[in-house]
Amino acid sequence: MTEKTTGVRRRGRRPGGTDTREALVNAAREVFIELGYDGATVRAIAARAGVDAAMVNHWFGGKEGLFGEAVLKLPFNPQEIVEILIAAPADDVGQTIVRTFLTRWDATGGGVFTALIRSVASHEEAASMLRDFFFKHVFKLVIGKFAPDDNDFRATLIATQLVGLGMIRYVARFEPLASADIDRIAAAIAPTLQRYVTGEIT
Amino acid sequence: MTEKTTGVRRRGRRPGGTDTREALVNAAREVFIELGYDGATVRAIAARAGVDAAMVNHWFGGKEGLFGEAVLKLPFNPQEIVEILIAAPADDVGQTIVRTFLTRWDATGGGVFTALIRSVASHEEAASMLRDFFFKHVFKLVIGKFAPDDNDFRATLIATQLVGLGMIRYVARFEPLASADIDRIAAAIAPTLQRYVTGEIT
Numbered sequence: 552m553t554e555k556t557t558g559v560r561r562r563g564r565r566p567g568g569t570d571t572r573e574a575l576v577n578a579a580r581e582v583f584i585e586l587g588y589d590g591a592t593v594r595a596i597a598a599r600a601g602v603d604a605a606m607v608n609h610w611f612g613g614k615e616g617l618f619g620e621a622v623l624k625l626p627f628n629p630q631e632i633v634e635i636l637i638a639a640p641a642d643d644v645g646q647t648i649v650r651t652f653l654t655r656w657d658a659t660g661g662g663v664f665t666a667l668i669r670s671v672a673s674h675e676e677a678a679s680m681l682r683d684f685f686f687k688h689v690f691k692l693v694i695g696k697f698a699p700d701d702n703d704f705r706a707t708l709i710a711t712q713l714v715g716l717g718m719i720r721y722v723a724r725f726e727p728l729a730s731a732d733i734d735r736i737a738a739a740i741a742p743t744l745q746r747y748v749t750g751e752i753t
Numbered sequence: 754m755t756e757k758t759t760g761v762r763r764r765g766r767r768p769g770g771t772d773t774r775e776a777l778v779n780a781a782r783e784v785f786i787e788l789g790y791d792g793a794t795v796r797a798i799a800a801r802a803g804v805d806a807a808m809v810n811h812w813f814g815g816k817e818g819l820f821g822e823a824v825l826k827l828p829f830n831p832q833e834i835v836e837i838l839i840a841a842p843a844d845d846v847g848q849t850i851v852r853t854f855l856t857r858w859d860a861t862g863g864g865v866f867t868a869l870i871r872s873v874a875s876h877e878e879a880a881s882m883l884r885d886f887f888f889k890h891v892f893k894l895v896i897g898k899f900a901p902d903d904n905d906f907r908a909t910l911i912a913t914q915l916v917g918l919g920m921i922r923y924v925a926r927f928e929p930l931a932s933a934d935i936d937r938i939a940a941a942i943a944p945t946l947q948r949y950v951t952g953e954i955t
Contacts, residue, residue, distance in 0.1 A: 669874040671925055672867055678925045686927070707921055707930035708941055714925070715917020719909055723873055723880045723916070725888075728909035739910055739954040743945045752941040 572610045574600040579621035584676065588618060588683045615688045622680060623667060626659040629689055636693045644697050645745025646737055652713055653720075653733045661721035668714075668722055685710070697748050708747040716740060774812045776802040781823035786878065790820060790885045817890045824882060825869060828861040831891055838895045846899050847947025848939055854915055855922075855935045863923035870916075870924055887912070899950050910949040918942060 578600035582591045593614050597604040611617040612630050619625040632651060639647035656664050670677045690706035698705045716736070719725045728736065746752065780802035784793045795816050799806040813819040814832050821827040834853060841849035858866050872879045892908035900907050918938070921927045930938065948954065 665874055668870070668920075671920075672871040672874055682925060682927050704929050704933065704937075704941075707927045710925075710927055711917040711921045711930070711942070712914060712945070713917065714920045715913040715915065718870075718873075718916045718920065719913045723884060723912075725884050725909045725912055727906050728913070731906065735906075735955075739906075739949070740913070742948070743914070746944070747941070753937075 571600070571602050571606050574602060575606060575610060575617060576621045579617045583618060583622045583680060587676070588680045593617075615684070618680075618684055622677075623684070624663060625667075626663050627655045629684075633689055633692050637696050641697055641749060642745070644693075644748050645741040645743070648693075648709070648713070648744045648748075649716070649737045649740045650733060652716065653736060656717060656721060657733070661724075664717045664721040668718065694748065699749065701752065705747055705752065708752065709744060712740065712743050712747065773802070773804050773808050776804060777808060777812060777819060778823045781819045785820060785824050785882060789878070790882045795819075817886070820882075820886055824879075825886070826865060827869075828865050829857045831886075835891055835894050839898050843899055843951060844947070846895075846950050847943040847945070850911070850915070850946045850950075851918070851939045851942045852935060854918065855938060858919060858923060859935070863926075866919045866923040870920065896950065901951065903954065907949055907954065910954065911946060914942065914945050914949065
Protein backbone atom coordinates (compact mmCIF):
# COMPACT_ATOMS: atom_id res chain seq x y z
CA MET A 552 0.00 0.00 0.00
CA THR A 553 2.94 2.35 0.59
CA GLU A 554 4.57 1.97 -2.82
CA LYS A 555 3.02 2.91 -6.13
CA THR A 556 2.48 0.01 -8.53
CA THR A 557 4.36 1.85 -11.23
CA GLY A 558 7.38 2.06 -8.97
CA VAL A 559 7.05 -1.60 -8.13
CA ARG A 560 6.82 -2.64 -11.75
CA ARG A 561 10.01 -0.85 -12.66
CA ARG A 562 11.92 -3.11 -10.27
CA GLY A 563 10.95 -6.21 -12.26
CA ARG A 564 10.48 -9.76 -10.95
CA ARG A 565 11.51 -10.50 -7.44
CA PRO A 566 11.41 -13.42 -4.98
CA GLY A 567 8.26 -14.53 -3.17
CA GLY A 568 8.61 -12.20 -0.18
CA THR A 569 6.17 -9.72 1.36
CA ASP A 570 6.99 -7.08 -1.26
CA THR A 571 5.65 -9.52 -3.87
CA ARG A 572 2.49 -9.92 -1.84
CA GLU A 573 2.03 -6.17 -1.63
CA ALA A 574 2.77 -5.68 -5.33
CA LEU A 575 0.05 -8.23 -6.13
CA VAL A 576 -2.49 -6.47 -3.91
CA ASN A 577 -1.77 -3.12 -5.59
CA ALA A 578 -1.86 -4.58 -9.11
CA ALA A 579 -5.04 -6.54 -8.35
CA ARG A 580 -6.87 -3.45 -7.14
CA GLU A 581 -6.11 -1.71 -10.45
CA VAL A 582 -6.87 -4.66 -12.72
CA PHE A 583 -10.13 -5.65 -10.98
CA ILE A 584 -11.37 -2.07 -11.27
CA GLU A 585 -10.35 -1.85 -14.93
CA LEU A 586 -11.67 -5.23 -16.07
CA GLY A 587 -14.24 -6.32 -13.46
CA TYR A 588 -14.10 -9.57 -11.51
CA ASP A 589 -14.59 -11.92 -14.43
CA GLY A 590 -12.38 -10.01 -16.86
CA ALA A 591 -9.38 -9.77 -14.54
CA THR A 592 -7.16 -12.85 -14.96
CA VAL A 593 -4.48 -14.07 -12.58
CA ARG A 594 -2.04 -13.81 -15.46
CA ALA A 595 -2.89 -10.13 -16.11
CA ILE A 596 -2.59 -9.24 -12.44
CA ALA A 597 0.73 -11.04 -12.04
CA ALA A 598 2.06 -9.33 -15.19
CA ARG A 599 0.99 -5.94 -13.86
CA ALA A 600 2.78 -6.68 -10.59
CA GLY A 601 5.85 -7.97 -12.41
CA VAL A 602 5.80 -11.32 -10.61
CA ASP A 603 5.16 -14.94 -11.52
CA ALA A 604 1.51 -16.00 -11.67
CA ALA A 605 2.23 -18.85 -9.25
CA MET A 606 2.72 -16.22 -6.54
CA VAL A 607 -1.06 -15.58 -6.58
CA ASN A 608 -1.71 -19.12 -5.42
CA HIS A 609 1.20 -18.99 -3.02
CA TRP A 610 0.00 -15.88 -1.20
CA PHE A 611 -3.79 -15.84 -1.69
CA GLY A 612 -4.86 -19.37 -2.66
CA GLY A 613 -6.14 -18.03 -6.01
CA LYS A 614 -8.04 -15.18 -7.60
CA GLU A 615 -10.89 -15.19 -5.02
CA GLY A 616 -8.55 -14.68 -2.11
CA LEU A 617 -6.66 -11.92 -3.89
CA PHE A 618 -9.92 -10.16 -4.76
CA GLY A 619 -11.13 -10.48 -1.17
CA GLU A 620 -7.97 -8.90 0.15
CA ALA A 621 -7.20 -6.32 -2.54
CA VAL A 622 -10.65 -4.99 -3.39
CA LEU A 623 -13.05 -5.94 -0.64
CA LYS A 624 -10.29 -5.68 1.98
CA LEU A 625 -11.88 -8.57 3.82
CA PRO A 626 -10.23 -9.43 7.11
CA PHE A 627 -10.34 -13.15 6.23
CA ASN A 628 -9.92 -15.46 3.26
CA PRO A 629 -13.30 -16.22 1.61
CA GLN A 630 -12.08 -19.66 0.56
CA GLU A 631 -11.55 -20.60 4.19
CA ILE A 632 -15.08 -19.39 5.05
CA VAL A 633 -16.58 -21.55 2.31
CA GLU A 634 -14.73 -24.57 3.73
CA ILE A 635 -16.09 -23.91 7.22
CA LEU A 636 -19.66 -23.52 5.97
CA ILE A 637 -19.81 -26.56 3.72
CA ALA A 638 -18.41 -28.69 6.53
CA ALA A 639 -21.39 -27.81 8.80
CA PRO A 640 -24.19 -30.35 9.45
CA ALA A 641 -27.24 -29.48 7.30
CA ASP A 642 -29.45 -28.61 10.28
CA ASP A 643 -26.76 -26.44 11.84
CA VAL A 644 -25.77 -24.31 8.87
CA GLY A 645 -27.73 -21.24 10.12
CA GLN A 646 -25.79 -21.27 13.40
CA THR A 647 -22.50 -21.77 11.56
CA ILE A 648 -23.14 -18.86 9.19
CA VAL A 649 -24.07 -16.30 11.85
CA ARG A 650 -21.29 -17.35 14.24
CA THR A 651 -18.65 -17.31 11.51
CA PHE A 652 -19.84 -13.90 10.29
CA LEU A 653 -19.79 -12.33 13.76
CA THR A 654 -16.53 -13.91 14.89
CA ARG A 655 -14.63 -12.72 11.82
CA TRP A 656 -16.06 -9.18 11.64
CA ASP A 657 -16.00 -8.61 15.41
CA ALA A 658 -12.27 -9.34 15.29
CA THR A 659 -11.69 -6.39 12.93
CA GLY A 660 -13.56 -3.89 15.12
CA GLY A 661 -16.21 -2.84 12.62
CA GLY A 662 -14.34 -0.13 10.71
CA VAL A 663 -13.52 -2.53 7.90
CA PHE A 664 -17.18 -3.45 7.46
CA THR A 665 -18.10 0.25 7.36
CA ALA A 666 -15.50 0.85 4.64
CA LEU A 667 -16.94 -2.02 2.60
CA ILE A 668 -20.49 -0.67 2.86
CA ARG A 669 -19.38 2.87 2.03
CA SER A 670 -17.63 1.52 -1.05
CA VAL A 671 -20.70 -0.47 -2.16
CA ALA A 672 -23.03 2.50 -1.55
CA SER A 673 -20.77 4.90 -3.47
CA HIS A 674 -19.44 2.91 -6.43
CA GLU A 675 -21.66 1.01 -8.81
CA GLU A 676 -18.74 -1.22 -9.83
CA ALA A 677 -17.89 -2.17 -6.25
CA ALA A 678 -21.48 -3.39 -5.75
CA SER A 679 -21.34 -5.30 -8.98
CA MET A 680 -17.99 -6.96 -8.21
CA LEU A 681 -19.13 -7.85 -4.71
CA ARG A 682 -22.26 -9.45 -6.15
CA ASP A 683 -20.41 -11.49 -8.77
CA PHE A 684 -17.81 -12.57 -6.31
CA PHE A 685 -20.08 -13.58 -3.45
CA PHE A 686 -22.54 -15.33 -5.69
CA LYS A 687 -20.10 -17.39 -7.67
CA HIS A 688 -17.55 -18.12 -5.01
CA VAL A 689 -19.29 -18.12 -1.66
CA PHE A 690 -23.09 -18.35 -1.75
CA LYS A 691 -23.37 -20.72 -4.71
CA LEU A 692 -21.02 -23.24 -3.15
CA VAL A 693 -22.70 -23.15 0.23
CA ILE A 694 -26.30 -22.95 -0.96
CA GLY A 695 -25.61 -25.49 -3.69
CA LYS A 696 -24.76 -28.04 -1.04
CA PHE A 697 -27.71 -27.46 1.30
CA ALA A 698 -30.68 -25.80 -0.44
CA PRO A 699 -33.53 -27.82 -1.94
CA ASP A 700 -34.56 -25.29 -4.63
CA ASP A 701 -34.61 -21.56 -5.53
CA ASN A 702 -30.90 -21.33 -4.87
CA ASP A 703 -30.31 -17.81 -6.16
CA PHE A 704 -33.27 -16.35 -4.31
CA ARG A 705 -32.18 -18.09 -1.12
CA ALA A 706 -28.67 -16.65 -1.56
CA THR A 707 -30.06 -13.11 -1.74
CA LEU A 708 -32.25 -13.69 1.33
CA ILE A 709 -29.18 -14.75 3.31
CA ALA A 710 -27.41 -11.65 2.07
CA THR A 711 -30.24 -9.41 3.35
CA GLN A 712 -29.94 -10.78 6.88
CA LEU A 713 -26.13 -10.78 7.03
CA VAL A 714 -25.61 -7.36 5.47
CA GLY A 715 -28.29 -5.89 7.74
CA LEU A 716 -26.71 -7.52 10.79
CA GLY A 717 -23.39 -5.93 9.85
CA MET A 718 -25.03 -2.54 9.21
CA ILE A 719 -26.73 -2.45 12.61
CA ARG A 720 -23.86 -3.92 14.64
CA TYR A 721 -20.88 -2.19 13.00
CA VAL A 722 -22.08 0.84 11.02
CA ALA A 723 -25.19 2.31 12.67
CA ARG A 724 -24.34 0.62 16.02
CA PHE A 725 -27.86 0.34 17.38
CA GLU A 726 -27.93 -0.90 20.96
CA PRO A 727 -28.45 -3.41 22.48
CA LEU A 728 -27.46 -5.38 19.37
CA ALA A 729 -24.14 -3.56 18.84
CA SER A 730 -22.81 -4.78 22.20
CA ALA A 731 -24.76 -8.05 22.51
CA ASP A 732 -22.69 -11.22 22.83
CA ILE A 733 -22.50 -13.63 19.94
CA ASP A 734 -24.57 -16.33 21.69
CA ARG A 735 -27.53 -14.00 22.11
CA ILE A 736 -27.46 -12.82 18.51
CA ALA A 737 -26.94 -16.33 17.16
CA ALA A 738 -29.95 -17.61 19.11
CA ALA A 739 -32.15 -14.95 17.49
CA ILE A 740 -30.77 -14.94 13.94
CA ALA A 741 -29.65 -18.54 13.27
CA PRO A 742 -33.27 -19.78 12.75
CA THR A 743 -33.76 -17.08 10.10
CA LEU A 744 -30.65 -18.14 8.20
CA GLN A 745 -31.46 -21.82 8.60
CA ARG A 746 -34.89 -21.24 7.05
CA TYR A 747 -33.40 -19.17 4.21
CA VAL A 748 -30.98 -22.02 3.40
CA THR A 749 -33.09 -25.17 3.88
CA GLY A 750 -36.62 -24.19 4.97
CA GLU A 751 -39.95 -22.95 3.60
CA ILE A 752 -39.68 -19.59 1.83
CA THR A 753 -42.91 -19.39 -0.19
CA MET B 754 -33.43 23.43 -1.33
CA THR B 755 -32.82 26.11 -3.93
CA GLU B 756 -32.53 29.09 -1.56
CA LYS B 757 -29.97 29.46 1.18
CA THR B 758 -31.42 29.58 4.70
CA THR B 759 -29.63 32.83 5.40
CA GLY B 760 -31.39 34.43 2.46
CA VAL B 761 -34.68 33.05 3.66
CA ARG B 762 -34.22 34.36 7.16
CA ARG B 763 -33.59 37.89 5.99
CA ARG B 764 -37.06 38.00 4.51
CA GLY B 765 -38.64 37.54 7.96
CA ARG B 766 -41.97 35.89 8.80
CA ARG B 767 -44.28 35.00 5.97
CA PRO B 768 -47.61 33.22 5.46
CA GLY B 769 -48.06 29.46 5.59
CA GLY B 770 -47.25 28.77 1.92
CA THR B 771 -44.77 26.42 0.31
CA ASP B 772 -41.89 28.84 0.86
CA THR B 773 -42.54 28.47 4.59
CA ARG B 774 -42.39 24.70 4.21
CA GLU B 775 -39.09 24.93 2.37
CA ALA B 776 -37.65 27.39 4.89
CA LEU B 777 -38.52 24.96 7.68
CA VAL B 778 -36.82 22.05 5.90
CA ASN B 779 -33.64 24.10 5.40
CA ALA B 780 -33.61 25.40 8.97
CA ALA B 781 -34.34 21.94 10.39
CA ARG B 782 -31.43 20.38 8.54
CA GLU B 783 -29.07 22.93 10.12
CA VAL B 784 -30.51 22.79 13.62
CA PHE B 785 -30.71 18.98 13.80
CA ILE B 786 -27.09 18.72 12.74
CA GLU B 787 -26.01 21.40 15.24
CA LEU B 788 -28.01 20.16 18.23
CA GLY B 789 -28.89 16.50 17.52
CA TYR B 790 -32.39 15.07 17.44
CA ASP B 791 -33.20 15.59 21.12
CA GLY B 792 -31.54 19.01 21.40
CA ALA B 793 -33.30 20.53 18.41
CA THR B 794 -36.64 22.03 19.47
CA VAL B 795 -39.54 22.97 17.23
CA ARG B 796 -39.26 26.50 18.60
CA ALA B 797 -35.56 26.79 17.67
CA ILE B 798 -36.16 25.46 14.16
CA ALA B 799 -39.12 27.79 13.57
CA ALA B 800 -37.08 30.75 14.84
CA ARG B 801 -34.22 29.87 12.51
CA ALA B 802 -36.67 29.71 9.61
CA GLY B 803 -38.34 32.96 10.68
CA VAL B 804 -41.81 31.40 10.84
CA ASP B 805 -44.34 30.61 13.54
CA ALA B 806 -43.78 27.32 15.41
CA ALA B 807 -47.36 26.27 14.58
CA MET B 808 -46.24 25.90 10.96
CA VAL B 809 -44.23 22.78 11.94
CA ASN B 810 -47.42 20.99 12.93
CA HIS B 811 -49.26 22.40 9.95
CA TRP B 812 -46.77 21.11 7.39
CA PHE B 813 -45.13 18.08 9.04
CA GLY B 814 -47.41 16.95 11.89
CA GLY B 815 -44.61 17.68 14.38
CA LYS B 816 -40.88 17.34 14.91
CA GLU B 817 -40.72 13.67 13.81
CA GLY B 818 -42.18 14.41 10.41
CA LEU B 819 -39.90 17.40 9.90
CA PHE B 820 -36.85 15.33 10.85
CA GLY B 821 -37.91 12.54 8.50
CA GLU B 822 -38.21 14.95 5.62
CA ALA B 823 -35.36 17.36 6.29
CA VAL B 824 -32.60 15.06 7.50
CA LEU B 825 -33.46 11.50 6.55
CA LYS B 826 -35.21 12.70 3.37
CA LEU B 827 -37.71 9.89 3.79
CA PRO B 828 -40.21 9.60 0.97
CA PHE B 829 -43.05 9.19 3.51
CA ASN B 830 -44.15 10.50 6.90
CA PRO B 831 -42.94 8.22 9.72
CA GLN B 832 -46.00 9.09 11.81
CA GLU B 833 -48.24 7.65 9.12
CA ILE B 834 -46.16 4.43 9.04
CA VAL B 835 -46.50 4.02 12.80
CA GLU B 836 -50.28 4.34 12.46
CA ILE B 837 -50.38 1.65 9.77
CA LEU B 838 -48.25 -0.75 11.80
CA ILE B 839 -50.02 -0.40 15.14
CA ALA B 840 -53.35 -0.95 13.38
CA ALA B 841 -52.22 -4.41 12.14
CA PRO B 842 -53.53 -7.63 13.77
CA ALA B 843 -50.87 -9.05 16.13
CA ASP B 844 -50.31 -12.19 14.05
CA ASP B 845 -50.00 -10.19 10.83
CA VAL B 846 -47.53 -7.52 11.90
CA GLY B 847 -44.59 -9.19 10.08
CA GLN B 848 -46.48 -9.08 6.76
CA THR B 849 -47.54 -5.50 7.38
CA ILE B 850 -43.98 -4.35 8.15
CA VAL B 851 -42.35 -5.91 5.08
CA ARG B 852 -45.14 -4.87 2.70
CA THR B 853 -45.19 -1.28 3.98
CA PHE B 854 -41.40 -1.06 3.77
CA LEU B 855 -41.25 -2.37 0.18
CA THR B 856 -44.25 -0.40 -1.08
CA ARG B 857 -42.91 2.93 0.19
CA TRP B 858 -39.28 2.48 -0.85
CA ASP B 859 -40.09 0.85 -4.21
CA ALA B 860 -42.11 3.97 -5.03
CA THR B 861 -38.99 6.16 -4.71
CA GLY B 862 -36.88 4.02 -7.03
CA GLY B 863 -34.09 3.12 -4.61
CA GLY B 864 -31.84 6.18 -4.98
CA VAL B 865 -33.27 7.74 -1.83
CA PHE B 866 -32.49 4.63 0.20
CA THR B 867 -28.93 4.60 -1.17
CA ALA B 868 -28.48 8.25 -0.13
CA LEU B 869 -29.70 7.42 3.38
CA ILE B 870 -27.25 4.51 3.72
CA ARG B 871 -24.38 6.56 2.36
CA SER B 872 -25.14 9.26 4.90
CA VAL B 873 -25.29 6.76 7.78
CA ALA B 874 -22.06 5.05 6.65
CA SER B 875 -20.21 8.38 6.32
CA HIS B 876 -21.43 10.53 9.22
CA GLU B 877 -21.37 9.36 12.80
CA GLU B 878 -24.05 11.93 13.73
CA ALA B 879 -26.43 10.77 10.99
CA ALA B 880 -26.29 7.23 12.37
CA SER B 881 -26.86 8.50 15.87
CA MET B 882 -29.84 10.69 14.87
CA LEU B 883 -31.36 7.87 12.86
CA ARG B 884 -31.05 5.55 15.84
CA ASP B 885 -32.61 8.01 18.32
CA PHE B 886 -35.38 8.87 15.93
CA PHE B 887 -36.35 5.35 14.88
CA PHE B 888 -36.14 3.98 18.37
CA LYS B 889 -38.19 6.60 20.13
CA HIS B 890 -40.71 7.38 17.44
CA VAL B 891 -41.15 4.28 15.32
CA PHE B 892 -39.87 1.03 16.80
CA LYS B 893 -40.80 1.72 20.42
CA LEU B 894 -44.39 2.49 19.55
CA VAL B 895 -44.82 -0.55 17.33
CA ILE B 896 -42.83 -3.02 19.41
CA GLY B 897 -44.36 -1.63 22.60
CA LYS B 898 -47.76 -2.68 21.37
CA PHE B 899 -46.93 -6.21 20.20
CA ALA B 900 -43.78 -7.59 21.82
CA PRO B 901 -43.89 -9.74 24.96
CA ASP B 902 -40.40 -8.80 26.27
CA ASP B 903 -36.87 -7.70 25.26
CA ASN B 904 -38.34 -4.79 23.32
CA ASP B 905 -35.10 -2.99 22.51
CA PHE B 906 -33.33 -6.12 21.34
CA ARG B 907 -36.34 -7.05 19.19
CA ALA B 908 -36.31 -3.56 17.68
CA THR B 909 -32.68 -3.96 16.64
CA LEU B 910 -33.37 -7.40 15.15
CA ILE B 911 -36.15 -5.92 13.00
CA ALA B 912 -33.74 -3.19 11.94
CA THR B 913 -31.17 -5.80 10.80
CA GLN B 914 -33.66 -7.50 8.48
CA LEU B 915 -35.16 -4.30 7.05
CA VAL B 916 -31.91 -2.43 6.52
CA GLY B 917 -30.39 -5.51 4.89
CA LEU B 918 -33.43 -5.93 2.65
CA GLY B 919 -33.05 -2.31 1.53
CA MET B 920 -29.29 -2.76 1.00
CA ILE B 921 -29.69 -5.81 -1.23
CA ARG B 922 -32.76 -4.59 -3.15
CA TYR B 923 -31.87 -0.92 -3.64
CA VAL B 924 -28.13 -0.41 -3.07
CA ALA B 925 -26.23 -3.57 -4.06
CA ARG B 926 -29.14 -4.76 -6.28
CA PHE B 927 -28.49 -8.48 -6.03
CA GLU B 928 -30.76 -10.50 -8.34
CA PRO B 929 -33.22 -12.15 -8.23
CA LEU B 930 -34.22 -10.22 -5.08
CA ALA B 931 -33.78 -6.78 -6.62
CA SER B 932 -36.49 -7.48 -9.23
CA ALA B 933 -38.64 -9.93 -7.26
CA ASP B 934 -42.26 -8.93 -6.73
CA ILE B 935 -43.43 -7.88 -3.30
CA ASP B 936 -45.53 -11.02 -2.73
CA ARG B 937 -42.53 -13.29 -3.17
CA ILE B 938 -40.31 -11.28 -0.84
CA ALA B 939 -43.07 -10.89 1.75
CA ALA B 940 -43.67 -14.66 1.80
CA ALA B 941 -39.99 -15.25 2.59
CA ILE B 942 -39.30 -12.38 5.01
CA ALA B 943 -42.60 -11.81 6.87
CA PRO B 944 -42.09 -14.90 9.11
CA THR B 945 -38.67 -13.54 10.15
CA LEU B 946 -40.13 -10.16 11.15
CA GLN B 947 -43.12 -11.79 12.86
CA ARG B 948 -40.78 -13.88 14.99
CA TYR B 949 -38.60 -10.86 15.82
CA VAL B 950 -41.69 -8.95 17.02
CA THR B 951 -43.75 -11.60 18.83
CA GLY B 952 -41.93 -14.95 18.69
CA GLU B 953 -39.13 -16.90 20.34
CA ILE B 954 -35.74 -15.17 20.08
CA THR B 955 -33.63 -16.94 22.72
